[in-house]
Amino acid sequence: MQFHTVILRYLEMELKSPFTTSFGTMKTRPVLLVEVIDQDGVHGWGEGVAFFAPWYTEETIETTWHMLEAFLIPLLFQAPVYHPDELRDRFSLIRRNCMAKAALEGAVWDAFAKRHHMPLHVALGGEKQEVDVGVSIGIQPITNTLKRIEQALAEGYKRIKIKIKPGWDVDVVRDIRHHFPHVPLMVDANSAYSLCDIDRLKALDDYELLMIEQPLAVDDIVDHAKLQAKLQTPICLDESICSYEDAKRAIELKSCRVINIKIGRVGGLTEAKRIHDLCQQHRIPVWCGGMLEGGVGRAHSIALATLPHFSLPSDTAASANYWERDFIEPEVTVHRGRIFVQKQHGIGYAVNLAEVERRIVRSKIYKRSKG
Numbered sequence: 365m366q367f368h369t370v371i372l373r374y375l376e377m378e379l380k381s382p383f384t385t386s387f388g389t390m391k392t393r394p395v396l397l398v399e400v401i402d403q404d405g406v407h408g409w410g411e412g413v414a415f416f417a418p419w420y421t422e423e424t425i426e427t428t429w430h431m432l433e434a435f436l437i438p439l440l441f442q443a444p445v446y447h448p449d450e451l452r453d454r455f456s457l458i459r460r461n462c463m464a465k466a467a468l469e470g471a472v473w474d475a476f477a478k479r480h481h482m483p484l485h486v487a488l489g490g491e492k493q494e495v496d497v498g499v500s501i502g503i504q505p506i507t508n509t510l511k512r513i514e515q516a517l518a519e520g521y522k523r524i525k526i527k528i529k530p531g532w533d534v535d536v537v538r539d540i541r542h543h544f545p546h547v548p549l550m551v552d553a554n555s556a557y558s559l560c561d562i563d564r565l566k567a568l569d570d571y572e573l574l575m576i577e578q579p580l581a582v583d584d585i586v587d588h589a590k591l592q593a594k595l596q597t598p599i600c601l602d603e604s605i606c607s608y609e610d611a612k613r614a615i616e617l618k619s620c621r622v623i624n625i626k627i628g629r630v631g632g633l634t635e636a637k638r639i640h641d642l643c644q645q646h647r648i649p650v651w652c653g654g655m656l657e658g659g660v661g662r663a664h665s666i667a668l669a670t671l672p673h674f675s676l677p678s679d680t681a682a683s684a685n686y687w688e689r690d691f692i693e694p695e696v697t698v699h700r701g702r703i704f705v706q707k708q709h710g711i712g713y714a715v716n717l718a719e720v721e722r723r724i725v726r727s728k729i730y731k732r733s734k735g
């Protein structure tokens with residue numbers, strides 16, 4: 365495939381309700397849509413998942429745009445792509461900037477699958493026809509939290525994740541367990557703790573949590589190993605794992621017992637697959653994390669979650685969990701906690717350009733120069 369056109373579109377999406385984590389509250393979600401077009405007019409779609417501010421990783425929507433414009437799109441135009449796996453090497457000239465790489469690589473994967481007349485999940489080697497789904501609930505007053513959990517369970521979600529931070533942890537989990545003694549429950553701290561908080565984290569061992577996600581700093585896999593040795597509850601790493609090498613080190617050091625794989629955080633589907641395969645070899649359970657994506661990003665995550673070793677519910681809730689109206693057709697729906705994987709070629713969902721236009725902040729077309 366020789367790509368000759370890339371279109372970047374920056375949208376702002378209003379969340380149905382604000383989402384609060386240990387680092388702040390989000391009401392509006394910026395989305396960077398990437399469209400690639402090859403020599404035969406095959407289109408592919410990708411989504412950049414960075415936020416406005418660099419509080420989850422160091423990337424933001426603006427740094428992503430810059431990296432794409434200044435470096436990654438020129439690298440894509442430089443030579444044909446026979447298989448999307450090649451982009452991992454081609455982009456390795458650029459350090460990190462994983463979300464920028466993943467946005468463009470994802471669009472190429474979609475085009476590749478469409479060109480070969482197959483659904484993206486088949487192109488990736490995925491086998492499942494449906495994926496199990498959980499829901500992630502932001503920090504909010506306990507009565508609202510309990511109500512949200514009840515509603516999510518009524519909708520069939522297979523696992524509940526709540527966000528915690530120091531001062532919003534053990535008491536909340538105790539309350540939840542009181543009302544929902546047997547619900548599959550986990551917590552996500554987004555790095556809000558240090559080893560000094562070990563007693564507080566150990567107190568969570570009493571509540572049969574599936575896992576504690578990213579309790580310590582993003583670069584603290586050594587401390588995570590010390591913590592995991594003292595906790596019964598499995599630690600799941602999220603922000604700490606940005607590559608295959610990170611996953612390898614975390615497994616060797618026993619820093620975690622579960623890994624959350626997010627396509628954007630690890631630099632694309634090819635790297636996500638490598639981490640999946642590594643975890644499969646080491647019998648480390650994995651699940652597909654979410655970034656409050658729009659429909660295109662969610663479609664990529666659903667395809668990834670069909671790989672055989674994704675054994676725990678994904679953070680890929682229904683479109684209606686986040687938006688009044690998503691910009692894909694059909695929207696993502698969840699039935700009894702499962703998403704049925706689309707059979708159409710590529711990501712399996714069409715981009716609704718009218719819905720995209722409604723939210724557009726700016727867009728730009730990049731053309732390959734001839735010769």
Ligand SMILES: O=C(O)CCC(=O)C1=CC=C[C@@H](O)[C@@H]1C(=O)O
Nearest residue numbers: 385420500653654655656657679
């Ligand atoms: O997309 C979803 O539903 C998952 C939402 C979620 O839990 C997260 C989204 C974005 C950043 C984080 O706060 C968080 C996570 O860490 O997994």
Ligand SMILES: [Mg+2]
Nearest residue numbers: 552577578602
């Ligand atoms: Mg997380």
